[in-house]
Amino acid sequence: MLNTLEGILKQDNFSSSDIVKLLSSDGEARTLLFRKSAEVKEKYIGRKVWFRGLIEFSNVCGKDCLYCGIRKGNRNLVRYNLTDDEVLEAARFAYVNRYGSIALQSGELESPSVTGRIENLLHKIKELSNGELGITLSVGEQTPEVYKRWFDAGAHRYLLRVESTNETLYRKIHPGDIKHSFSRRMACLKYLQDIGYQTGTGVMIGLPFQTLEDLAGDLLFMEEFDIDMCGMGPYIEHADTPLIKHSGSLLPLKERFDLTLKMIAIIRIMMKDINIVAATALQAIDPIGREKAVKIGANIVMPNITPGKYRDSYKLYDNKPCTDDSAEDCQSCLEARISLADAEVIYGEWGDAIHYKKRLEG
Ligand code: 5AD
Ligand code: FES
Numbered sequence: 001m002l003n004t005l006e007g008i009l010k011q012d013n014f015s016s017s018d019i020v021k022l023l024s025s026d027g028e029a030r031t032l033l034f035r036k037s038a039e040v041k042e043k044y045i046g047r048k049v050w051f052r053g054l055i056e057f058s059n060v061c062g063k064d065c066l067y068c069g070i071r072k073g074n075r076n077l078v079r080y081n082l083t084d085d086e087v088l089e090a091a092r093f094a095y096v097n098r099y100g101s102i103a104l105q106s107g108e109l110e111s112p113s114v115t116g117r118i119e120n121l122l123h124k125i126k127e128l129s130n131g132e133l134g135i136t137l138s139v140g141e142q143t144p145e146v147y148k149r150w151f152d153a154g155a156h157r158y159l160l161r162v163e164s165t166n167e168t169l170y171r172k173i174h175p176g177d178i179k180h181s182f183s184r185r186m187a188c189l190k191y192l193q194d195i196g197y198q199t200g201t202g203v204m205i206g207l208p209f210q211t212l213e214d215l216a217g218d219l220l221f222m223e224e225f226d227i228d229m230c231g232m233g234p235y236i237e238h239a240d241t242p243l244i245k246h247s248g249s250l251l252p253l254k255e256r257f258d259l260t261l262k263m264i265a266i267i268r269i270m271m272k273d274i275n276i277v278a279a280t281a282l283q284a285i286d287p288i289g290r291e292k293a294v295k296i297g298a299n300i301v302m303p304n305i306t307p308g309k310y311r312d313s314y315k316l317y318d319n320k321p322c323t324d325d326s327a328e329d330c331q332s333c334l335e336a337r338i339s340l341a342d343a344e345v346i347y348g349e350w351g352d353a354i355h356y357k358k359r360l361e362g
Helices: 002-010 016-024 027-044 084-096 112-128 144-152 167-172 182-195 212-225 242-249 253-270 280-285 289-296 327-340 354-361
Strands: 048-058 101-106 134-138 157-159 198-201 229-234 275-278 344-346
Touching (some): 016 253, 027 253, 048 084, 101 112, 112 134, 157 229, 182 198, 253 289
Parallel strands (some): 048 101, 157 198, 229 275
């Protein structure tokens, strides 16, 4: 096993079966994988980490994904929508504290008023930060026209997780209606890339019915699509969702966690200069989960800067960390944690994916 793995890690391109072997590695072989991914990160990115201040500005959602705690059908939570002033205040906090960027995230809604509101917020955030704050959007599927308007208003990165690139699995974790169409999801990702966004995607790891071959397919898709950013996290069941009925068939949480670290390590080796997020969901399983991800390949952390009183209501999954903390708490806590992971937070820079710049240069 060790010899096979050493051989695989010497290659430049992985096949699906190579990836499955890497995902199955344990003991010394696993250590070897993590050593290699850490080396790649050090060489191409350095020991740097950039912050994206995360503003979860609304948990109102028009969709009903079977895994998600803020799905429309869940009546067991208080719905909220930050006022524009609250969003701008959070953005100002990020700017004053020299976070290079923020990420605006919410449930998925498509409407002219949502489009206009976000466009207006983008303009105002650019204004209050003298054009200095980078802005990532993560508000789901929209038409190409809407994506273009937001791009023109100043958003330059977009995160749209595909959740799974296996269409059969995708259909099992979403309702079977046109609002949850796999092909639209894929089309949206392409619109974003064509418009010129730094485009990010990702999947959940450890979903019911998911195989290692599925996960290998996910990574090969990301490589083929030529993404700039990747955000992957473990699937964590939520009691008030339909998928909870499959919780008996899931991998133990620790294994989902370990598989996520391996996915991060492998994509770092495959796509050396992309930005990789250390997902918050990792920390719901292991108190130093995000730091472990930073050590083996991730270079982006998203401190939550949503005003404290709303945080409890943005629970996508059970056991979400930091919901009791304030933005200031998250910053000092994360700063200390990142330096424990032998990395350094870079302030006042956008921290764009090197991959994106190279992609533009052709
Ligand atoms: N477990 C882990 N991640 C989840 N997400 C939604 N629900 C869950 C869950 N139960 C993730 C999805 C979505 C992102 C915002 O949160 O991948 O794209
Ligand atoms: Fe909100 Fe899926 S439930 S986007």
